[in-house]
Amino acid sequence: MEKFNIKRFCNTFKWFFCENRGYCLKWLLGIMLATTLIQMGLIIMAMHNVATVENQQPVGPYTIAVALANSMCILLVFISLLVVCTNVFAMLKNKQKRIAFLTLPATNLERWTTAILFAVILMPVCVVLAYVLGDVLRNIVFCVQGKEWLFGVDTFMERIATVSKHSLFGYLFKGAIWLWVLSLYVLGGTWFRKGAFVYVSTFLIALTTLLGYLANVFKSEILTFLVDGVSKGQEDYIAYSLLVVVTALAIFHFWLSYRIFTRFQLITSKWTNV
Numbered sequence: 001m002e003k004f005n006i007k008r009f010c011n012t013f014k015w016f017f018c019e020n021r022g023y024c025l026k027w028l029l030g031i032m033l034a035t036t037l038i039q040m041g042l043i044i045m046a047m048h049n050v051a052t053v054e055n056q057q058p059v060g061p062y063t064i065a066v067a068l069a070n071s072m073c074i075l076l077v078f079i080s081l082l083v084v085c086t087n088v089f090a091m092l093k094n095k096q097k098r099i100a101f102l103t104l105p106a107t108n109l110e111r112w113t114t115a116i117l118f119a120v121i122l123m124p125v126c127v128v129l130a131y132v133l134g135d136v137l138r139n140i141v142f143c144v145q146g147k148e149w150l151f152g153v154d155t156f157m158e159r160i161a162t163v164s165k166h167s168l169f170g171y172l173f174k175g176a177i178w179l180w181v182l183s184l185y186v187l188g189g190t191w192f193r194k195g196a197f198v199y200v201s202t203f204l205i206a207l208t209t210l211l212g213y214l215a216n217v218f219k220s221e222i223l224t225f226l227v228d229g230v231s232k233g234q235e236d237y238i239a240y241s242l243l244v245v246v247t248a249l250a251i252f253h254f255w256l257s258y259r260i261f262t263r264f265q266l267i268t269s270k271w272t273n274v
Contacts, residue, residue: 004109012106013114019100020091020118027123028130031080035073035134039152040141042069062147070152073131080127085182086189086196088119088257089273092264093193099266112261116254119189120182169239176246183253190257193273 017024046065092098104111135152143149181204188200263274 004107004113008106009110009113012104012110013117015104016101016114016118017122019097023091024123024126027080027084028126028133031077031127031130032134032137034076035131036137036141038073038076039066039069039135039138042072043138043142063150066150066152070135073134073152077127077131081124082181082185082201083197084123084127085119085185086192086200087123088115088186088189089261090189092273102264102266108262109258112258115261116186116257120186169243173239173243173246176243176250180246180250180253183250183257187253187257187260190260191272191274193268194271 043062043065046068047061092101101111106114139149139151184204185197185200188196192199260274265274268274
């Protein structure tokens, strides 16, 4: 079983999904209820403090309150997406499931790909679906009370369409950054059995702080270099080189996650999977 086999992979994914459907359902219900309750609470509080926007098209307090509450829920969804990525091998904390998964009639690549697709694609879809259902549930509750139907997802997408006016490169670079962040959380979830989200988040905060400090220290040198020392063609070269580097780092993180997975043992330490 050295080669990747689609049929064997599908059977592995089916088994993995059946074993983790309760986990999916918990996240679905949890995010849905959290979205509903947070939006309802924030809207009720905001409606007492928000007035109609002046000198613009009339926007009612309810519309503004929904937009504010929706922004908070988007942050909840964003954090949830990162958490589910660090829980890529959460089921292996259970000794029986760990033994069953690692002894499945499949290759390491098939087992690893199964877990990655479940954590990086299926679970984010579950989280986003839960957010949408929570928004619908909030609308139903407020409509019963006589409020208008105002979908929070629509207000968020309108804001994105208004604010986001980037070029194709801008979208590609943002996508590469997001892929790099996800790969880092997946790598952390592969290595650590406990506290992976905290460890990776702490690292990213420290890295962002360091880069911000260095940018501030060398601010004048950077500005001089960008203004005087770089031509238009060189700017494009630097930008696309940075895009390639970020994408390569993301691929390297996924590769490293796979290499760590191949070293998984049935009996592990308390804090790591190897």
